[in-house]
Ligand SMILES: Nc1ncnc2c1ncn2[C@@H]1O[C@H](COP(=O)(O)OP(=O)(O)OP(=O)(O)O)[C@@H](O)[C@H]1O
């Protein structure tokens with residue numbers, strides 16, 4: 330027990346400078362018996378972009394999706410710890426996950442437009458929230474911000490599934506931002522995009538953070554340095570036969586990339602692997 | 604097949620051309636597929652031709668008057684199937700409304716995480732077993748259990764709301780209501796099973812997208828899952844309707860075989876299939892010709908329903924999925 334406790338690395342908590350919207354304190358996250366993530370504290374700061382980086386399978390998506398209780402859909406998922414959103418634990422019994430997701434929106438790793446028209450896809454969240462204003466205007470604005478308007482303005486009535494993969498992803502971004510949620514979680518939103526669209530989406534993120542809070546998972550180191558204000562680096566612990574992810578280091582992006590405290594971080598960002 | 608790429612000499616021995624046997628298998632399989640397809644078409648054509656040949660004298664004698672006529676009188680040589688056409692469509696539509704609604708509801712219940720998936724499998728098996736019950740058993744069940752069960756309610760409805768066309772007659776025994784109810788139960792497994800498959804085909808990420816937008820469970824089901832599965836659900840309804848149109852035995856036992864057109868749920872009626880089943884055994888030469896004509900009419904109705912179903916389905920696929 331003691332020996333195990335000694336070898337278990339726990340990252341020093343990151344002391345955020347500004348106001349924290351979501352304090353994510355993961356003790357343990359399980360899928361069935363499988364311990365996917367342990368001991369990770371990730372504060373998400375208001376009007377900042379928090380980047381999540383780390384090798385594949387280290388639990389970035391798992392942690393990100395825990396923030397708005399997306400993982401509740403998976404019956405074997407179990408979360409230990411708490412996620413304080415404006416001072417309230419979103420995992421508290423009395424909290425309705427539906428409400429959490431209305432305030433904390435999400436763009437997924439894979440494009441997942443609904444099988445309905447482009448317009449209806451973007452208007453979906455607006456209709457869900459019984460938006461009374463000018464729907465057309467909102468839809469157009471969201472599509473413009475997602476850098477998709479020019480490509481689809483003449484085919485708003487076509488099915489969202491008739492778009493290309495990259496266009497579908499931007500459609501999903503438009504769908505998520507149309508309702509302007511308080512926090513937007515983005516899980517590798519640019520993995521299906523070309524460099525031009527990637528740049529446009531990054532500009533969107535920078536524009537969005539003026540008013541909203543963003544959390545972004547990315548495999549693209551340049552992207553993290555370009556947009557993230559703070560960066561959390563996760564890694565996998567394979568020492569005990571498991572594959573448990575954990576937070577290695579979190580800090581201002583510049584510090585993480587230029588002056589990492591942990592050797593693991595240094596090795597990862599410079600592309601050296603043990 | 605010759606290999607035109609012999610020149611690619613740096614290819615490893617692992618990648619090579621398919622062997623002659625593999626090409627032969629391919630050809631054999633294609634042959635079997637083509638033969639089966641051809642046989643199905645040939646058989647359908649043969650049945651149509653044969654029925655048409657036997658019906659030809661009746662078609663010549665009665666023409667379109669057969670379809671608009673309301674009398675079926677062998678002694679006077681009068682044959683008309685309008686009441687049967689009406690009864691076929693009316694009973695099938697009622698069954699479709701009921702069986703379709705319950706079938707879809709059951710499919711939603713089984714696929715949208717209301718119960719554990721193992722329990723759902725058991726439920727599904729039970730429902731599919733409904734489809735294996737012979738229709739004569741349904742007929743008997745209707746006569747001995749359903750009709751007596753319906754009688755008091757039908758009487759009350761007729762007494763209280765007799766002015767309403769649907770309740771304008773009393774249920775004397777067999778009639779439209781028990782027939783349509785049994786039909787609904789009979790098409791329910793078809794509708795439910797195909798709709799379940801349609802829901803199962805929806806990728807998990809679509810469900811995630813719906814909940815990710817902050818939908819409640821009902822919003823996710825009604826605003827995302829059902830539209831996404833709509834082409835499959837339509838296919839289920841078309842198949843169920845087709846089954847209802849052609850159902851014979853249970854209807855012959857339950858609908859009352861009365862040659863009349865009535866909106867009332869409680870009056871006896873008749874359908875084309877049940878007319879065929881109950882009249883054929885004792886039909887004379889002339890009547891058989893008329894019955895063959897009636898069979899052709901039934902085939903035409905079924906064909907039209909299928910074509911229309913296909914069209915609606917193609918439309919929804921285009922609208923929702925954008926594929927051509
Ligand atoms: N639904 C699930 N059921 C069981 N195990 C899961 C599930 N989702 C993820 N896992 C496991 O949890 C671990 C972390 O997965 P996660 O998807 O969070 O990784 P990730 O860091 O996002 O990887 P990537 O960069 O490849 O997207 C993996 O070992 C994975 O196998």
Ligand SMILES: [Mg+2]
Nearest residue numbers: 389390438516
């Ligand atoms: Mg991931």
